Amino acid sequence: MSTVAKMSNPSSQTMVAEAGKKRPFRWGRAVLLILALFWTFIAIAPFLFALTTSFKTQLDSIDGTVIPWLQYQPTTLNWQQEFGSGGAETFKTLRSSALISLGATLLATFLGTLAGYGLARFKYGIGNANLVSWFLSQRFLPPIATVIPFVLLFRDLKLLDTLHGMIMVNTTFTLPFAVLIMRDYFADFPSELRDAALVDGASEFVTFWRVALPLATPALVASAIICFAFSWNEYLFASILTNRDWKPYPMMVAGTDSVRGIMFNFVSTRMIIAVALPVLLSLLVQRYIVRGLTFGAVKG
């Protein structure tokens, strides 16, 4: 937030002054604003369309109308069905999603914070950049390439369709985000703080725990939210490694049409449920998205 504010304020002032001086016509800016609004609309319109479709009956769901009350009579039938009569499976899979994602988030953030601090604070003989690529590698591998060994491994270790199995998998996928976000944060940290604590006789761990960690709360939250969102959205491994007991919600979404054929109203309801949480959480971490998703390669 602060970076954006810092960056955009001085530049915007000069831009305004510039526009006022050199370009008497203001419509250039209007065109830019219209294009910006248009893309904003494109980004959100499919969500809104799904939302409005989720309040339709099956009959209305294929008639192409969009405005409730005016064009069609909205109904909460789909939502009642998803959470009411047929709600047991919904709640169970949402609970699985929540527990898997929370577990993976905690574990990835824990491992990532330690490793990130180490990478930012110390020099390792093997080369810090090599270590970073070691952690990042998971993010660059196509998951389909590791799913088969995981199936066999999990079968032998009796981890198929278990909570801790799914936590392990999602921790593995989200660890790169946690390591890189935390490393990036600790690297920008004034090292005087740490040195002062060390001079006072505190050990490396006490310094980390008492000085660095409390100040890193914003990065911890950002890292946790990004890990949570990616775990919540994971589908491939879930579809192969879980079955009845720990099936997360994306599998409910993917299974919608095989049960009753494509019913747009019902599909839309599940769609909205699946995307709501991570999309809303993303609003809290705006200033970390650029750094987080580029693994610190681009400062945002």
Place this chain on the structure above:
Amino acid sequence: MKSRAKYYFLMPGVIWVLLFTLFPLVYSLYLSMTDFRMGRDPSFIGLQNYAEILGLDGGGGDTKALETAGFTLFIVLGSTALTLFLGTFMAWIFNHDLPFLREMRAVITMPLFAAPVAVGFLGVVIFNETNGPINNIFQGLGMGRVNWFIEPWPARFAIMITDVWQWAPFVFIVVLAAMQGIPDDLYESARLDTKSNWVLFRKITLPMIAPALGTVFLLRLVETIKILDIPTTLTRGGPGSVTQSYAFYIREVGLRGSFQLGDASALSYLVLIVAIIISSIYFWRMRARYE
């Protein structure tokens, strides 16, 4: 004491990657050299799986692998090019003094956080042939209706458009951040020479955002090679199998039907090689930043 402490910070993470990233890869390499099928003991057959896929054993090679790789390449190139172009263009627009900039930016990044499985279904609703919004708009513009899920090329483009919709915002926010980092005085002195926005963009903006563009380009490449969830729910690989991606095909071979885990692992290793090459370029460029 101090020298040992630094390893304690790093070790848990390193061990985790060793167990859950490196070990599966090594295991997979071994499997790719066996004729393993579910419920049958594997026997070592060396590089035979690879020879069969690539047609080096005198057979015709795995044509289905070639077809799905072709479709994946089409999506990777098309989607990467489009997301880079659209993302950069929108970043340029947002790099002006516009009202509600931050709010619009937040809305635009929303698709990034939606589950790709759900995004595929979103496409099902949006591209719906009889009364979906896209076909209704097309009809309104007098372009007629498109059979998105029945005809091969529209189906391929439906996948690409959906992927672009989800990922153009990624390029957009990264490039916008890079543009906002360009010092204003660079523009001010250049404005003395030219009034053309295009010249300013080409001579100043583009060179300054080039490193960020390179980074998103490589990240988009590796990310799109993985594409699987969107075809799974949007087209189910159809019509026929024209929208089956390479990852989709690996899943068909190894985890459906006769569970040919050996063949699937060999197919996986071929795409891994591509991913490793791209990520090596990435790490080579990023070394200094991560040191």
